[in-house]
Amino acid sequence: MSNIILYLFYFFTFYAFLPGIISRLFGFRVFKRGLSDTEISLTFDDGPDPEHTPRLLDLLKKHDVKATFFVVGKHAEAQPDIVERMHREGHSIGIHNYSHRSNWVMRPKSVARHVRMTSEAIERMTGEKPKFYRPPWGIMNLFDFASRSRMQVVLWSAMPGDWRVSTGAKKIENRMMKSLKGGEVYLLHDCGNTFGADREAPRNTIEALERFIPAALERGFSFVRVDDLMQSTAKAKSKAKREAGPIRKTIVGAWLLWERAFHALFRLESAIPGDSKSFLFYRVTAYHGQTVPLPGGETLRSGDKIVELHMNNELLYEFGRKARSTLQLAIQLIRAMERTMPQLAASVLQRSDAPSIKAVVGTSMVNRGVEQFGFTVVELPKGLFASATRLYLKCLLSVIHPQGKDRLGERSEMLIPKMIALSSTELIRRYGEAVSEVAAGEVEATNGHMA
Known part of the structure; x- marks a missing residue:
C-alpha cells in the first residue's frame, strides 16, 4: 500500500x-x-x-x-x-x-x-x-x-x-x-x-x-x-538584442578596427573614389580557385586577373542596427547595390589595366537576389577555405542582422557562403551607359570647380 x-x-x-x-x-x-x-x-x-x-x-x-x-x-x-x-x-x-x-x-x-x-x-x-x-x-x-x-x-x-x-x-x-x-x-x-x-x-x-x-x-x-x-x-x-551593451560595444568596436586594418593591409579601393562610406570596396588581384563558367560562354580560370569585391561591413552593421526587420535589411542592401554598381563599374572600367580584368568576384553569405545585378552564384568547394569563410561570415551575420544570433538557427541551410562572379563583358553590357554618365558627371563637376 x-x-x-x-x-x-x-x-x-x-x-x-x-x-x-x-x-x-x-x-x-x-x-x-x-x-x-x-x-x-x-x-x-x-x-x-x-x-x-x-x-x-x-x-x-x-x-x-x-x-x-x-x-x-x-x-x-x-x-x-x-x-x-x-x-x-x-x-x-x-x-x-x-x-x-x-x-x-x-x-x-x-x-x-x-x-x-x-x-x-x-x-x-x-x-x-x-x-x-x-x-x-x-x-x-x-x-x-x-x-x-x-x-x-x-x-x-x-x-x-x-x-x-x-x-x-x-x-x-x-x-x-x-x-x-x-x-x-x-x-x-x-x-x-x-x-x-x-x-x-x-x-x-x-x-x-x-x-x-x-x-x-x-x-x-x-x-x-x-x-x-x-x-x-x-x-x-x-x-533589445540589437542595442549594444558594454560587452557588445567592445566586441563590435574591436571588429570594426579589424575591418579598417584589413582595408589598409590589402589596399582596398572604394567603388566611389574618396568615399570611405561606399557600400562596395575592391582590389585587383589574381584569381585562385575552381574553374567557373560565366554568362556569354566565358570561363574564369585560376590565374585570371579579377576585381575582388568586398562589402563595407561597417555600413552593413549600421544597416542591421537600424533595420526593424529582415525585410527592411534586405531592401536596404538591394538599394545600396543599385546605387553602387554603376560607380563600381566606372571605377573599374576607367583603370588602365581594365582590358585584362576577366571578372568581378566576391564571396558572401548575402548572395540571394544578386542575379538581378548580373552575377552568377557558385557553390564553394568543400575544404578549409569554405569552412573558415562560413565561420567568419556567421560571426558577421550575428552582429549585423536585426535578429542577431537567433537568425543562425532559422533556415540555417540558406546561410551558406557562396562565390558571386560577374564577367567584365557583362559589367560593360549592363553598366556601360551608366559609366559614361558617371564620367560625364565628373567632368562637369571638375569644370564647375575650375570656373
Missing part, C-alpha cells in the same frame, strides 16, 4: 505539480506577459455564453477593442453564431478544452482529444485553425510542454478574480487599474457556467470593463489580441 502511495506521489509531482509550478512561476514554454509600453490584452475564458458574451462583444465593438477568447468546445458548439461573430469582428479565438476539466485529472490522450475536438469545432465555424491554448485554471501537465510545437500555450499576468459575484464590479475595476501597465495580459471570464464560478459573475466583469476600457484608452493604452502582443514582444526583444 505504501509503495502505491509513493508511486502516486511521484506521478502527481512529475506529471502535474512541477510542470504547473514551472510554467506559472517561470513562464517556461508559455506566453504570460508581453513587452510593450502601451499595448495590453484582454482575454476571456469559459464562453461563449448566450447572454453575457453578446453584451461583451457589443462593448468591445463600441470602443473598437480587440480581445482573445479561449472557448470551451461544447459551449462553442452550442453557440456557433457567437463564435462566428467573434471571428467576424476581428477577435482571436483559442482553445480552453472541450469541457472545463483540469489537465491534472486527464490522461495525455484525453487532453489531446479535447484540444482536437475544440480545434475542429472552431475551424468549422470560422474557417481558421486556432493557434493558442489555455488549459483550464492554467493547470498544465508534463505532456502539455511536448504539444507546444503545435499550439502556443497562453497564461496571464493579471487576474482580477472576476468569477465570483461577491468580488463586485468596483473591486474588479480597481484591481485592473492597479495592475495597468504595458504588456499586461488580463484573465477575465465571459461565462459563469463552469465549476467554481458564479453564473451571473460576468455581469460584474462587463460593468467593470465599461469604466476600465475608456480609462485605459484615455491614458494612452491600446487593446490588442494576444497574437499581436506576441508580435510586439518579439520585435521588442529583437530591438
Whole structure:
C-alpha cells in the first residue's frame, strides 16, 4: 500500500505539480506577459455564453477593442453564431478544452482529444485553425510542454478574480487599474457556467470593463489580441538584442578596427573614389580557385586577373542596427547595390589595366537576389577555405542582422557562403551607359570647380 502511495506521489509531482509550478512561476514554454509600453490584452475564458458574451462583444465593438477568447468546445458548439461573430469582428479565438476539466485529472490522450475536438469545432465555424491554448485554471501537465510545437500555450499576468459575484464590479475595476501597465495580459471570464464560478459573475466583469476600457484608452493604452502582443514582444526583444551593451560595444568596436586594418593591409579601393562610406570596396588581384563558367560562354580560370569585391561591413552593421526587420535589411542592401554598381563599374572600367580584368568576384553569405545585378552564384568547394569563410561570415551575420544570433538557427541551410562572379563583358553590357554618365558627371563637376 505504501509503495502505491509513493508511486502516486511521484506521478502527481512529475506529471502535474512541477510542470504547473514551472510554467506559472517561470513562464517556461508559455506566453504570460508581453513587452510593450502601451499595448495590453484582454482575454476571456469559459464562453461563449448566450447572454453575457453578446453584451461583451457589443462593448468591445463600441470602443473598437480587440480581445482573445479561449472557448470551451461544447459551449462553442452550442453557440456557433457567437463564435462566428467573434471571428467576424476581428477577435482571436483559442482553445480552453472541450469541457472545463483540469489537465491534472486527464490522461495525455484525453487532453489531446479535447484540444482536437475544440480545434475542429472552431475551424468549422470560422474557417481558421486556432493557434493558442489555455488549459483550464492554467493547470498544465508534463505532456502539455511536448504539444507546444503545435499550439502556443497562453497564461496571464493579471487576474482580477472576476468569477465570483461577491468580488463586485468596483473591486474588479480597481484591481485592473492597479495592475495597468504595458504588456499586461488580463484573465477575465465571459461565462459563469463552469465549476467554481458564479453564473451571473460576468455581469460584474462587463460593468467593470465599461469604466476600465475608456480609462485605459484615455491614458494612452491600446487593446490588442494576444497574437499581436506576441508580435510586439518579439520585435521588442529583437530591438533589445540589437542595442549594444558594454560587452557588445567592445566586441563590435574591436571588429570594426579589424575591418579598417584589413582595408589598409590589402589596399582596398572604394567603388566611389574618396568615399570611405561606399557600400562596395575592391582590389585587383589574381584569381585562385575552381574553374567557373560565366554568362556569354566565358570561363574564369585560376590565374585570371579579377576585381575582388568586398562589402563595407561597417555600413552593413549600421544597416542591421537600424533595420526593424529582415525585410527592411534586405531592401536596404538591394538599394545600396543599385546605387553602387554603376560607380563600381566606372571605377573599374576607367583603370588602365581594365582590358585584362576577366571578372568581378566576391564571396558572401548575402548572395540571394544578386542575379538581378548580373552575377552568377557558385557553390564553394568543400575544404578549409569554405569552412573558415562560413565561420567568419556567421560571426558577421550575428552582429549585423536585426535578429542577431537567433537568425543562425532559422533556415540555417540558406546561410551558406557562396562565390558571386560577374564577367567584365557583362559589367560593360549592363553598366556601360551608366559609366559614361558617371564620367560625364565628373567632368562637369571638375569644370564647375575650375570656373
